[in-house]
Amino acid sequence: MVAERGRRSGAGAAQKRSRPPAKSGAPDADNAPTAEMPAVVATTATTPDPEVRARSIPEAAVARLAVYLRVLSAMAEQGATTVSSEELSTAAGVNSAKLRKDLSYLGSYGTRGVGYEVEVLVGHIERTLGLTRQHKVAVAGIGNLGHALANYGGFPGRGFPVEALFDIDPDLVGxxxxxxPVSHLDDIPRVCTERQISIGVIATPPTAAQSVCDRLVAGGVQCILNFAPVVLQVPEHVEVRKVDLAVELQILSFHVARRADDAELAASAVNGKPGSAKARKGKAVAGNGAVIPS
Amino acid sequence: MVAERGRRSGAGAAQKRSRPPAKSGAPDADNAPTAEMPAVVATTATTPDPEVRARSIPEAAVARLAVYLRVLSAMAEQGATTVSSEELSTAAGVNSAKLRKDLSYLGSYGTRGVGYEVEVLVGHIERTLGLTRQHKVAVAGIGNLGHALANYGGFPGRGFPVEALFDIDPDLVGxxxxxxPVSHLDDIPRVCTERQISIGVIATPPTAAQSVCDRLVAGGVQCILNFAPVVLQVPEHVEVRKVDLAVELQILSFHVARRADDAELAASAVNGKPGSAKARKGKAVAGNGAVIPS
DNA sequence: ATATGTGAACGAGTTCACAGCG
DNA sequence: CGCTGTGAACTCGTTCACATAT
Incomplete structure (x- = not known):
């Protein structure tokens, strides 16, 4: 079944809206975990529990936290010590309400009437994202892309050291x-286990992806970042994120096409239908770069 | 049926809420349709509108259409002529209901009791995604990643030929x-205009990204795929998608951390609270690999 | 009988607006 | 007052289940 029962979204208050026809055939499914209390901490028993943070943060918010972190780091380097939600949100390309909501998921670390302390915030976000530990990375498939990834040296910032490379080409091994040094794909399980790799990056041709994936999983890898254009099959305890160039381009293509259609429509928008005159609205926030996609 | 031209006009219920002026960047989606009545959509149901297909497809669905397209192409190559929603959805890593809903956005091209004709479906998806036209691509920043991208030759499949390369390094120009041949960043506007580039890919260091972006826009580029870890500022008619390696890794890191916390919790789950025993559930999505939305 | 197409319930994520602390 | 923190409204996206067509 498609279970799902995951995160209860942020704010507590299970406030349903008026639901017209209460028909419902068989809604059931997940039993709401008595979510009643006002979100913040208290959630778990008596402890303000400084360690419980991470829980129940919307997936989308997590992605943005990473962005805030980058912006904050940059600000810190320039000597800033405090920021308001307005400043930070602008720099991150979101609106201030969303930013405050996101930050509220990790607790209340701002000062009303003032703003947030940069250092403090950086610390909390890092902790929430699990950046206090190191996550060793392995890259499989040392072609053009794999090469590029390997040369990143330690990945973005630090905290993600690349500690293993794999390819099937004998001329490349060693x-x-x-x-x-590049190891052979066959050694993935052994090497990953030995080096305690926790994140595997797949940059192989699509045909090899699933098999490489299986070996990474066998090697104890917990997360996979997949650049190959295939849908990977993994056991449920493994997290997969996919970066698909073709999909990205095609999404952009879609928007170009839509825009072109609109242009055409605009031409014939002279007549009736007052409502249709304005045609569609522009998209939303410019730089808000919708998180990555899928 | 949902739509007509973008937002439907306010249906009955004069419910709206006070709408302040919308300060800075706020997108301000104006009139809210008050989700009060059963979206029976009588709203604008009067439009059979034959050619409007593409319009109003959820962003998320667009991304999946691209995946379906790939899967379908593969199936076609293996001689399949029809598929059921069940087969296709499994291959694409989604559930069949979602697949059918997605396909319904582009019209009804299936045969009840049978399934879909592969060829037909491929054609419709391609048309919807705007893949019938060619979208010329330019890559700016020929470092490791740019190099990899440039060598893709024609990008994913075809339809996205790379027709311009740019870098600031004099040793690389030419x-x-x-x-x-690589051109200089300064020539972006001219070259992009001349070659009718419609998609720009930014693979430069973060510091150069915004300036490159501005030049691409000046060159008439309509869409940008940004690999640089910065929030780009663009005029509203330009579409930006961002691929951020650091963010992806940090999201994975978050999940590792969360899982680790769960493990800890599980250990101390021996005591009271019968309900809390189960601690949080694993992620969702059964079979396929998570497919994280975004 | 079987598999599509879709209205409507459900739930996730976003925005609003204001209570409340500094 | 100013700015954070957040309940609640709203929108978007997903899932369900069944009428409908073949």
Whole structure:
């Protein structure tokens, strides 16, 4: 079944809206975990529990936290010590309400009437994202893309050291790339286990992706970042994120096409239908770069 | 049926809420349709509108259409002529209800009791995604990643030919990469205009990204795929999609951390609170690999 | 009988607006 | 007052279940 019962969204208050026809055939499914209390902390028993933070943060908010973190780090480097939600949100390309809501998921660390302390916020976000531990990365498939990834040296910022490279090409095995020798795909399970790799990056051709994925899983990898254009099959305890260039381009293509259609329509928008005159509204916030997609 | 031209006009119920002026960047979606009545959509149901297909497809669905397209192409190559929603959805890693809903956005092209004709479906999806036209691509920043992108030759499948490369390094300008000579960043506007580039890919260091972006826009580019970890500022008619490696990894990191916390909790789950024993559930999505939305 | 197409319930995520602290 | 924190309204997206067509 498609279970799902995951995160209860932020704010408590299970406030349903007036629901017209109470027909409902068989809604059932997840039993709401008595979510009644006002979200914040208290959630778990008596402890303000400094450790419970992470729980129940909407997936989308997590992605934005990473962005806030980057912006905050940049601000810190420039000597800023405090920021208001307005400043930070603008720099991150979201609106201030969303930003405050996102930050509220990790507790109340701002000062009313003032703003947030940069250092403090950075610390809390890092902790929430689990950046206090190191996550060793392995890259499989040392082609053009894999090469690029391997050469990143330690991945974005630090905290994600690349500690293993794999490829199937015999001419490549043993050769150091970015200072690290390439191992054979067959050794993925062993090497990953030995080096305690927790994140595997798949940059192989699509045909090899699933098999590589299986081996990564066998090697104890917990998360996979997949650049190959295939839908991976993984056991449920493994988290997969996919970055698909073709999909990205096609989404952009869709928007170009839509826009072109609108232009056409605009031409014939002279007649009746007052409502249709305005045609569709523009998209939303410019730079808000919708998180990545899928 | 949902739509007509973008937002439908306010249906009955004069419910709206006070709407302040909308300060800075707020998108301000104006009139809210008050989700009060059963969306029976009598609202504007009067439009059979034959050609309007593409309009009003949820962003998320668009991304999946691209995936369906890939799967369908693969099936076609293997000689399949029809597919059921069940087969296709499994192959694409979604559930059949979602698949059918997605396909319904582009019209009814299935045969009840049978399924869909592969060829027909491919055609409709391609048309909807605007893949019938070619979208010329330019890549700016020929470092490791840019190099990899340039060497893709024609991007994913075809339909996205790379027709311009840019970099700021004098030693690189003029040198052919993947068969195409690199031009200087300063020439972006001119070259993009001349070659009718419609999609720009930014693979430069973060510091250069905004400036490159501005030049791409000046060159008439309509869409931008941004690999640089910065929030780009663009005029509203330009569509931006962002692919951020650091963010992806940090999201994965978050999940690792959450899982670890759960493990800890599980250990101390021996005591009271019968309900809390189960601690949180794993993620959802059964079979397929998570497919995280975004 | 079987599988599509879709209205409507459900739930996730976003925005609003204001209570309340500093 | 100013700005955070947040309940509640609203919108978007997903899932359900069944009428409908073949």
């Amino acid at each position: 050769v150091p790339v970015g200072g690290l | 040198v052919p990469v993947g068969g195409l």
